[in-house]
Amino acid sequence: MKREPVTAHAPSYYAASATPQPLRPALDTKLDVDVCIIGAGYTGLSAGLHLAEAGFSVAIVEAARVGWGASGRNGGQIVNSYSRDIDVIEARYGMETARALGDMAFEGGRIIRERVARYAIDCDLKDGGVFAAITPGQFTHLKKQKALWERYGHTQLQLLDQIETRQIVASDRYCGALLDLSGGHIHPLNLALGEAAAFESLGGRIFENSPAIRVERSFRPVVHTPGGSVTANFVIVAGNAYLGGLIPELAAKSMPCGTQVVATEPLGALADTLLPQDYCVEDCNYLLDYFRLSADKRLLFGGGVSYGARDPTRIEAIIVPKLLKVFPQLANVRIDYAWTGNFLLTLSRMPQMGRLDHNIYYSQGCSGHGITFTHLAGRLLAEVLQGQATRFDAFATLPHLPFPGGQLLRAPFTALGAWYYDLRDKLGI
Incomplete structure (x- = not known):
């Protein structure tokens, strides 16, 4: 054949x-x-x-x-x-x-x-993952998360204050973080x-x-x-x-949803100033951003969600402004790759x-x-x-629950809920 x-x-x-x-x-x-x-x-x-x-x-x-x-x-x-x-x-x-x-x-x-x-x-396995808090409320949640995980036997955790976080992520965006040494990236x-x-x-x-x-x-x-x-x-x-x-x-x-990622040009020595310990990072927002370095010292930065898996026409227009909120020092850096892919969302998450x-x-x-x-x-x-x-x-x-409104209305209903939580993130609630 x-x-x-x-x-x-x-x-x-x-x-x-x-x-x-x-x-x-x-x-x-x-x-x-x-x-x-x-x-x-x-x-x-x-x-x-x-x-x-x-x-x-x-x-x-x-x-x-x-x-x-x-x-x-x-x-x-x-x-x-x-x-x-x-x-x-x-x-x-x-x-x-x-x-x-x-x-x-x-x-x-x-x-x-x-x-x-x-x-x-x-x-390219590297150890260490960081949950970064943008607001004091998020940092309080990280304290509770650390206690919760330790109650279930997970002890490879360190709380970081704002100064310690700044030594790990060269950004003024975060007020604290939780480092999980058993996290990492690949x-x-x-x-x-x-x-x-x-x-x-x-x-x-x-x-x-x-x-x-x-x-x-x-x-x-x-x-x-x-x-x-x-x-x-x-x-x-x-x-x-x-x-x-x-x-x-x-x-x-279930419902397919899209997320977007970009990769910069190789940053050389600049990369080591952004993430000196080479940990990966995600913030604590409901619609979160995440980033890390590749083996050849590119910054990989992802975020954004399109409900119903509709591919955005301009991935850079969605992601680059998020990237620059974290690292304004990369304003003139070239983006070499931009792509999207789907993950599957459930009502209960x-x-x-x-x-x-x-x-x-x-x-x-x-x-x-x-x-x-x-x-x-x-x-x-x-x-x-x-x-x-x-x-x-x-x-x-x-319980495996169907989305309200069935397949026709699940995307707009879920997007409405995401808009609400995104507003809470922006207001620091």
């Missing part, structure tokens, strides 16, 4: 600097495996690697290329916990659920470091490519340019692609924001895991905390397929 062209990666700094990867074949036959995974992003790769290590035969079908979606376009920051922190989980779902999820809140970052060490993945696409290579080294198979177009639910489900099919004992749906309408009941309970049938599982909706949670999710999916359901069910039992 003639091979169709493989969809190119987004025109990002990551794609331009990625480790060379092979062109993987499109699926053009019928396969029979233990597990078929839909999606070669972090969730699918993490699950596949855990399962391959346990001896399962696994095939991953990917609509474009490994790491083509959010896994290869994100800000590259290793951020612990969830988009809604453990105190919110306590209030909403009770202490038993909070204890279960709290025990896993810092595991995703450890999994990443385990993978990088075990498989010698070259992804080249996200190279992490995905390295995990794919590790998976393949254990016998796993990845088929690119092979979108799942139908899932046949039966005693042994079948995933159909344009050129072939995979029959499996289990199917894992890991398409996240790029799943489309393949599984309608999942699309009804909590990730969604569950079963579509006794042999079809899914994970989606990290709501902006995807780098760490997807790696945890892969481990939990591998556990449940091996009969260990307790940790998976801690997430699966959370």
